[in-house]
Amino acid sequence: xxxxxxxxxxxxxxxxxxxxxxxxxxxxxxxxxxxxxxxxxxxxxxxxxxxxxxxxxxxxxxxxxxxxxxxxxxxxxxxxxxxxxxxxxxxxxxxxxxxxxxxxxxxxxxxx
Amino acid sequence: xxxxxxxxxxxxxxxxxxxxxxxxxxxxxxxxxxxxxxxxxxxxxxxxxxxxxxxxxxxxxxxxxxxxxxxxxxxxxxxxxxxxxxxxxxxxxxxxxxxxxxxxxxxxxxxxxx
Numbered sequence: 330x331x332x333x334x335x336x337x338x339x340x341x342x343x344x345x346x347x348x349x350x351x352x353x354x355x356x357x358x359x360x361x362x363x364x365x366x367x368x369x370x371x372x373x374x375x376x377x378x379x380x381x382x383x384x385x386x387x388x389x390x391x392x393x394x395x396x397x398x399x400x401x402x403x404x405x406x407x408x409x410x411x412x413x414x415x416x417x418x419x420x421x422x423x424x425x426x427x428x429x430x431x432x433x434x435x436x437x438x439x440x441x
Numbered sequence: 442x443x444x445x446x447x448x449x450x451x452x453x454x455x456x457x458x459x460x461x462x463x464x465x466x467x468x469x470x471x472x473x474x475x476x477x478x479x480x481x482x483x484x485x486x487x488x489x490x491x492x493x494x495x496x497x498x499x500x501x502x503x504x505x506x507x508x509x510x511x512x513x514x515x516x517x518x519x520x521x522x523x524x525x526x527x528x529x530x531x532x533x534x535x536x537x538x539x540x541x542x543x544x545x546x547x548x549x550x551x552x553x554x555x
Contacts, residue, residue, distance in 0.1 A: 338481075362543060362544075370548070370549075371531065371546040371548045372531065372533075372546045374543040377543055419484075428486055428489075428500070429484075429486070429544070431484045433481065433482055433483045434481075434482075
């Protein structure tokens with residue numbers, strides 16, 4: 330069974346701290362996406378990782394992909410309240426059905 | 442450029458009723474998708490389309506139907522609504538599948554079946 334597992338599923342942290350969200354997947358893939366969802370809102374694309382060793386950074390967020398370990402990380406540096414949201418990773422299994430398999434999401438709360 | 446729009450935003454259905462969720466995109470994207478998001482869960486793909494006249498089933502298609510007569514529109518039809526279809530439905534589009542193309546999401550339709 331194809332699985333995408335995120336951990337933790339819930340994270341409460343203080344402003345200024347660093348933390349990492351992990352995304353493990355069970356199938357071969359070299360394409361992984363990170364999305365952000367604010368409460369009651371739609372999903373917004375954050376990063377697209379297309380190869381082993383890919384690293385992307387935007388502001389206080391940095392994502393990386395290790396296809397051999399089937400692992401992606403989303404690192405938050407010096408967290409600020411505005412980063413509070415739910416973060417999803419999605420793995421593209423490609424082939425003929427253009428299907429993304431989504432993780433359950435990590436709900437991140439950043440306290441002042 | 443409105444992106445992906447969905448209507449309605451919220452709807453309450455009685456068991457056994459039917460309805461159509463509308464989705465329109467103005468980005469001339471070939472690929473369109475319908476997902477459902479249950480509380481505390483990731484998205485599940487219901488149906489997708491790779492172009493006008495071409496649709497295919499995703500992971501959870503039972504109880505739903507789609508059509509794609511134009512590039513812009515991709516309606517989702519619920520027949521005989523059931524409580525298990527209570528969810529938030531998102532429509533998305535992308536220029537191509539896979540590769541480096543991200544999916545752009547609509548605002549969602551919240552559906553409650555009672």
